Amino acid sequence: MLRQDEISTVQISIDDKTFLLHKGESIFQMLLRQEMIFLSFCGGKGRCGRCKIRFLKGTILPSASDRIFLSPNEIRAGIRLACTARPTSDCVIELLMEEKKDTQIISGYDLSEWEHSDQEADIPKAVIAVDIGTTTLAMQLILTADGHIEAEYRKMNPQRSYGPDVISRIEADESGEGKRLTELIRDEIEKGVSFLKKKCQEKFEDKDVCERIPVVIAGNTVMQHLFLGYPTVSLGTHPFTPVDVQEHSLKILDSKTIFMPGISAFVGADIVAGIYALKLCSHENRHKVSMLIDLGTNGEMAIGNAERLLVSATAAGPAFEGRNISAMEGTDLIYVTAQLLEKEILDETGLMSDPYFDQGYEYKGSKVTQEDIRALQMAKAAICSGIRILMREYPILPEEIDSVYLAGGFGYYLDTKSAVRIGLIPEELAGKVRAVGNTSLMGAYLYGRNINAAEEVKKITGLAVPINLASQEGFEEKYLESLHFPHHD
Numbered sequence: 001m002l003r004q005d006e007i008s009t010v011q012i013s014i015d016d017k018t019f020l021l022h023k024g025e026s027i028f029q030m031l032l033r034q035e036m037i038f039l040s041f042c043g044g045k046g047r048c049g050r051c052k053i054r055f056l057k058g059t060i061l062p063s064a065s066d067r068i069f070l071s072p073n074e075i076r077a078g079i080r081l082a083c084t085a086r087p088t089s090d091c092v093i094e095l096l097m098e099e100k101k102d103t104q105i106i107s108g109y110d111l112s113e114w115e116h117s118d119q120e121a122d123i124p125k126a127v128i129a130v131d132i133g134t135t136t137l138a139m140q141l142i143l144t145a146d147g148h149i150e151a152e153y154r155k156m157n158p159q160r161s162y163g164p165d166v167i168s169r170i171e172a173d174e175s176g177e178g179k180r181l182t183e184l185i186r187d188e189i190e191k192g193v194s195f196l197k198k199k200c201q202e203k204f205e206d207k208d209v210c211e212r213i214p215v216v217i218a219g220n221t222v223m224q225h226l227f228l229g230y231p232t233v234s235l236g237t238h239p240f241t242p243v244d245v246q247e248h249s250l251k252i253l254d255s256k257t258i259f260m261p262g263i264s265a266f267v268g269a270d271i272v273a274g275i276y277a278l279k280l281c282s283h284e285n286r287h288k289v290s291m292l293i294d295l296g297t298n299g300e301m302a303i304g305n306a307e308r309l310l311v312s313a314t315a316a317g318p319a320f321e322g323r324n325i326s327a328m329e330g331t332d333l334i335y336v337t338a339q340l341l342e343k344e345i346l347d348e349t350g351l352m353s354d355p356y357f358d359q360g361y362e363y364k365g366s367k368v369t370q371e372d373i374r375a376l377q378m379a380k381a382a383i384c385s386g387i388r389i390l391m392r393e394y395p396i397l398p399e400e401i402d403s404v405y406l407a408g409g410f411g412y413y414l415d416t417k418s419a420v421r422i423g424l425i426p427e428e429l430a431g432k433v434r435a436v437g438n439t440s441l442m443g444a445y446l447y448g449r450n451i452n453a454a455e456e457v458k459k460i461t462g463l464a465v466p467i468n469l470a471s472q473e474g475f476e477e478k479y480l481e482s483l484h485f486p487h488h489d
């Protein structure tokens, strides 16, 4: 609850509705709070130029970011960036920003490796799979007979108003907002379960069947702690010990709900779900060693098979999620960077040539800036050096690795050749890389569907050896070596 002195008297009218601006709040923050926009683009930092609004009544002086991203004509027409707009008197505005439609991208994955049959006894008719991402909450109603996705529910994670990454959520928890963070995510999941159960009833016309379908949730360890109402402080400070990463059972709207088990503070249930979904440690793949790399903020990785499994996380930063650096998605950023290297607009050290150094390079209406490239270099160096250290610790040679799976919210759309070209993946592994989409959601579904899943997943969590990359000998050298882009003639 805000105190009286935290509410300003400035009113913002949009489409005949009026909202009060909180003290110190930008219009962008107010729009997020009111759930009128769902995407935070660059996180409201004035770095992407996509949060355009037009002042229809009242105006403000243009900000430094307005002058960079808007043309003089736009500024004259009353257009400003919402994230740097802090009016001090009432105004009427119109939203010019476009919301992103990427449901398909978030959900993409491939179940073809798993057999489906409607002859199995004792399996539920459907499963509600939930992936709590730091940015996005993705839920699906999946039919167990054939793996068909009957319905989806996708929202931005409502905790995002406390910040874009896990660190900001931990800080919010520490400052006394933990209960609120728990409520926010639970309420949203409850809405999703209720929506998907209705869809289930439309499909089966049988209330009992739909009441019995299980809900299975996966998410990173911070998301798991906040969902369960655990304090997260120990996840943010050395020695990074989780309260508990066991499987948890509870009820949501009378449905049996399971939160899948995780491994450590850095390697959560979402990665366990991915390892399970990709059969990394299954008996049938015992002679193959494969890797899973989740290209999110935390860059989690796993390497192994049924006999040995190393897991790790490397703070890759937000470059792959694209929402905090520029407007560009990680997929596009990787692709464009590879193109820029080919066109020699970018050199090996990551320097953009003139005039792009100052102006940025335009692609699909967004700009790749020098700053984006630097952030991408750091992220890809963290991943690439992590891969090298894991291969060394396993130990295994690149040619002995069977497959490298790239998971993440961007689905199948990652251009794997570009990922190798920019040095995100070591060149020796080229040809083995496959983008596999949201394997967390896929694993959650399979966990609810397969009778022996809990047993198999227990083997995975028992087998996993967490590796702290930063404390490994030579990590820093490998990281520095990986900062440059690979040389090509």
Ligand code: FES
Pocket (backbone or CB within 6 Å): 028, 040, 041, 042, 043, 044, 045, 046, 047, 048, 049, 050, 051, 065, 081, 082, 083, 084
């Ligand atoms: S410039 Fe406002 S959100 Fe990026």
